[in-house]
Amino acid sequence: MKIQAFQAVRPPPELARDVASLPYDVGELEDARVLAETNPRSFLHVERPEVDLPNDYDHASGIDHETAAKNLRLFLREGWLVKESEPALYVYRITLGEHRQTGVVACCHIEDYENNIIRKHEKTKKPVEDQRTRHVQVTGAHTGPIFLLFRDDASIAAMIDAAVRPAPLLDFTAIDGIRHEVWKIADADAWVTAFDGIPLAYVADGHHRTAAAARAGMERRAANPKHRGDEEYNWFPAVLFPASHLKVLAYNRTLKDLNGLTPEAFLNKTRNVFTVTEPAPEMPERPGEISMYLGGRWYGLTWASDPAADPVSALDVSVLQSRLLGPVLGIDDPRTNSRIEYAGGFDSIERIRKKVDAGRAAVAFSVYPTTVEQLMAIADADQIMPPKSTWFEPKLRSGLFVHELH
Numbered sequence: 001m002k003i004q005a006f007q008a009v010r011p012p013p014e015l016a017r018d019v020a021s022l023p024y025d026v027g028e029l030e031d032a033r034v035l036a037e038t039n040p041r042s043f044l045h046v047e048r049p050e051v052d053l054p055n056d057y058d059h060a061s062g063i064d065h066e067t068a069a070k071n072l073r074l075f076l077r078e079g080w081l082v083k084e085s086e087p088a089l090y091v092y093r094i095t096l097g098e099h100r101q102t103g104v105v106a107c108c109h110i111e112d113y114e115n116n117i118i119r120k121h122e123k124t125k126k127p128v129e130d131q132r133t134r135h136v137q138v139t140g141a142h143t144g145p146i147f148l149l150f151r152d153d154a155s156i157a158a159m160i161d162a163a164v165r166p167a168p169l170l171d172f173t174a175i176d177g178i179r180h181e182v183w184k185i186a187d188a189d190a191w192v193t194a195f196d197g198i199p200l201a202y203v204a205d206g207h208h209r210t211a212a213a214a215r216a217g218m219e220r221r222a223a224n225p226k227h228r229g230d231e232e233y234n235w236f237p238a239v240l241f242p243a244s245h246l247k248v249l250a251y252n253r254t255l256k257d258l259n260g261l262t263p264e265a266f267l268n269k270t271r272n273v274f275t276v277t278e279p280a281p282e283m284p285e286r287p288g289e290i291s292m293y294l295g296g297r298w299y300g301l302t303w304a305s306d307p308a309a310d311p312v313s314a315l316d317v318s319v320l321q322s323r324l325l326g327p328v329l330g331i332d333d334p335r336t337n338s339r340i341e342y343a344g345g346f347d348s349i350e351r352i353r354k355k356v357d358a359g360r361a362a363v364a365f366s367v368y369p370t371t372v373e374q375l376m377a378i379a380d381a382d383q384i385m386p387p388k389s390t391w392f393e394p395k396l397r398s399g400l401f402v403h404e405l406h
């Protein structure tokens with residue numbers, strides 16, 4: 001892997017809590033608007049500029065990206081963001097309850113993405129990718145880092161441990177109770193050498209942002225007749241986490257109806273394709289188990305594994321789709337079918353249960369989280385995971401490490 005130090009644009013320590021925001025694609029827009037209205041320093045004004053625009057604004061006009069660029073200039077003018085005087089790397093630790101994950105903040109090279117050294121496991125949607133590319137080009141910056149993971153390396157682990165011994169540069173607890181700490185690394189040479197020995201990295205979260213960063217860089221190359229190869233647009237910021245640090249949560253599912261079946265008929269069809277037990281825990285205890293909530297009761301679904309299955313077909317969510325959601329419930333395409341909804345995060349089981357109890361869904365499925373090893377195996381096989389297969393928590397914050405393209 002190629003990594004590089006960069007001159008980050010970041011908040012002063014005393015403003016970090018005010019500035020830091022969730023990425024553009026996390027949470028509902030109305031909730032983001034409330035946060036932005038009460039906090040003019042929230043980076044949502046840059047990362048998600050829709051918060052400053054009416055609901056009926058013309059998406060094709062590009063006013064959202066122009067608003068983001070204007071707001072970024074305001075943040076710099078007001079001193080809510082400042083540019084480092086020299087390139088540096090950073091170590092970024094996020095703590096949620098007992099869980100702690102610590103990664104390295106660096107710029108990664110767009111050619112590593114193009115050459116599959118940075119590997120993906122999801123498809124991107126072109127309209128979203130187009131929008132994020134335009135956001136990069138108009139603002140002239142990558143406003144949030146990509147969430148990458150790599151297989152654990154003992155030497156890098158030791159370097160991280162040493163880097164977090166001094167007092168952090170930034171240290172704040174966000175409104176959701178998650179603590180964020182940042183340490184600055186002025187001498188990047190040893191880290192660049194260490195990551196040169198890392199053969200692969202994987203996009204954990206941020207496939208559209210990664211694709212947009214690569215596209216924006218390639219577009220700027222094509223438009224620059226004097227392109228040398230050392231320009232900032234060849235790089236994009238990322239936080240690289242050792243795989244063992246990450247916590248993957250389940251993406252659970254609800255169905256609005258039973259495809260014309262009565263609950264009894266649906267349960268009988270389920271018994272034809274799974275071994276069904278009751279009662280069952282609301283959260284599966286291991287891979288190869290799914291919990292189903294129907295009529296106020298939890299049922300356990302199990303099946304005999306297929307040793308010949310490829311990495312994608314072997315996933316619990318794939319088995320659920322191929323055996324039940326598709327043939328019995330009529331979910332032909334889980335990416336686009338409006339009858340299926342997804343819930344990720346720590347409270348997702350409670351949310352799907354309440355949805356069924358309130359009559360807003362007919363049945364819910366609680367799945368065991370996809371593992372990091374499964375994610376890497378699928379990416380290594382150049383395959384694509386089913387939609388909504390992984391939910392990484394806690395999330396990175398935007399606004400802490402802005403990377404300018406010039």
